[in-house]
Amino acid sequence: MTKPISAPLVHIVDDDDAIRDALSWLFSTRQVDTQVWSSGEAFLQAMTPETSGCILLDIRLGGISGLEVFERLRQMHATLPVIFLTGHGDLPLAVNALKQGAADFIEKPFNDNDLVDRVLEVLRSYRLSQAERASENALERRLDTLSQREREVLGLALEGRLNKQIAEDLNITMRTVEVHRARALDKMQARSLLELARCVDPIRLRSGTGSATN
Incomplete structure (x- = not known):
């Protein structure tokens, strides 16, 4: 049975073992917790309403694509920010994903520090928005x-x-x-x-x- 995701962290969704390992190690050098997923299906199966964090998502995955994962997340009304990992030929797809609500895209090959800095920036914005949403919900409950x-x-x-x-x-x-x-x-x-x-x-x-x- 797949353990539900609950802790805030970076979810690395990539079907390349080497890339998953490299990214996980990279974030660990900056004391950032990660969880890795070899497919979009595995990640979506583990999703719960309590899942939080940031998703680093390869745009081209075996099985369902990164774009399909993103679309399913939108259908689930998930608020987790998504950063796409893209190749040069995927830029039009990535730009369109931005218009649909993705947080950003990072083109391969990427600069290690720039990637971590961008993910941390997105995580900070996400946590701030979560805190604001919680405060607004509490206010609404009192108004009721x-x-x-x-x-x-x-x-x-x-x-x-x-x-x-x-x-x-x-x-x-x-x-x-x-x-x-x-x-x-x-x-x-x-x-x-x-x-x-x-x-x-x-x-x-x-x-x-x-x-x-x-």
């Missing part, structure tokens, strides 16, 4: 806990409306506004409106659907 009234109160407050004005706008008492505002800030894990304003647009708050209406 707000009632519709809490969204309205916070949205108006973020637009600069005073509690008295919000009460008049929503035809509720100032005390009710204060309660909704305090409860909403607590749910959003924000200590103040200023802190919340750094990550939430008032239009986003008021246009959403809360979990309740009171």
Whole structure:
């Protein structure tokens, strides 16, 4: 049984034993973990939703091609960045892959340090995007806990409306506004409106659907 991939690393997918070994050794000299795959089929079989890292993918593989692997990854909505290893004759294919969302391509023969530097750069960008995505998902989950009234109160407050004005706008008492505002800030894990304003647009708050209406 194939062990699922989970740890962030560089996945080297190449059907040439010598190239796989050379690349694995090259990355080890820069303290970069790798996992090698002799075919696109083997890599795809081991893929899980938790798989992370960067894929260094030979564009011409035995079995399914690197481009077919890339297409299947797109169909799976995988977010792992893909860097193609290409020969000179593959440049048009590689350029087209870039247009389809590949991170980059590196032409053989390549400079060892340049290749590792580029892969590390892609990995850093990937990890940053993953962190941003996790933060956005956490924010969305907190927004989903707000009632519709809490969204309205916070949205108006973020637009600069005073509690008295919000009460008049929503035809509720100032005390009710204060309660909704305090409860909403607590749910959003924000200590103040200023802190919340750094990550939430008032239009986003008021246009959403809360979990309740009171």
